Amino acid sequence: MVSEETTAVREQKEVARAPEIPSEFKHLLSIRKSLKARKPAFRRQESWRYKRVSPSWRRPKGIDSKMRLKLGGRPKSVEVGYRSPKEVRGLSGTGHPEKLVSNVSELNEVTEGEVVRVSGTVGQRKRIAILEKARSLNLHVVNPRRVREAES
Numbered sequence: 001m002v003s004e005e006t007t008a009v010r011e012q013k014e015v016a017r018a019p020e021i022p023s024e025f026k027h028l029l030s031i032r033k034s035l036k037a038r039k040p041a042f043r044r045q046e047s048w049r050y051k052r053v054s055p056s057w058r059r060p061k062g063i064d065s066k067m068r069l070k071l072g073g074r075p076k077s078v079e080v081g082y083r084s085p086k087e088v089r090g091l092s093g094t095g096h097p098e099k100l101v102s103n104v105s106e107l108n109e110v111t112e113g114e115v116v117r118v119s120g121t122v123g124q125r126k127r128i129a130i131l132e133k134a135r136s137l138n139l140h141v142v143n144p145r146r147v148r149e150a151e152s
Contacts (some may be wrong), residue, residue, distance in 0.1 A: 018140040019113050021095040025088060029095050032084040040076040092117075092142060104133050115140045 021029075045067045047055040057078060060068040067074045083089070092098045092115060099110045102119040103126065110116055116139050118130055127145075134141050 016138050016140045018094050018115055025095050028085045028088045032088050035084055039082050042078050043075050104129050107133050115142050117142045
């Protein structure tokens with residue numbers, strides 16, 4: 001038996017569609033996608049060597065740093081040339097600005113043209129409430145993950 005909550009989530013996917021984006025944005029999004037495919041995974045210096053050093057990027061600043069000097073055989077460093085086009089920078093994969101929502105009241109702050117992303121830390125009960133409210137406001141939810149069916 002399918003619960004009412006699961007049905008609401010399924011209807012959410014069918015009803016609210018993402019707003020249309022201009023054609024020049026579509027072209028810039030395709031450029032961003034091709035640039036991201038060629039962009040290396042920037043790793044922190046010596047993170048492959050020591051477990052205690054996190055791989056998240058930090059700029060190499062040491063006076064004898066081979067990575068700072070950009071010597072061959074070392075990982076690539078972050079540079080301006082890896083940036084995406086300014087007009088589509090920071091947009092979602094669909095080309096829309098996103099609004100991160102963690103409760104129902106934050107849905108009232110969503111402006112026209114924005115899409116909603118439900119925070120990953122939101123539980124099932126609150127997620128269902130957010131999806132129902134978004135559906136009533138006719139907002140597109142980027143991640144309407146399937147909600148587990150209620151136990152009978």
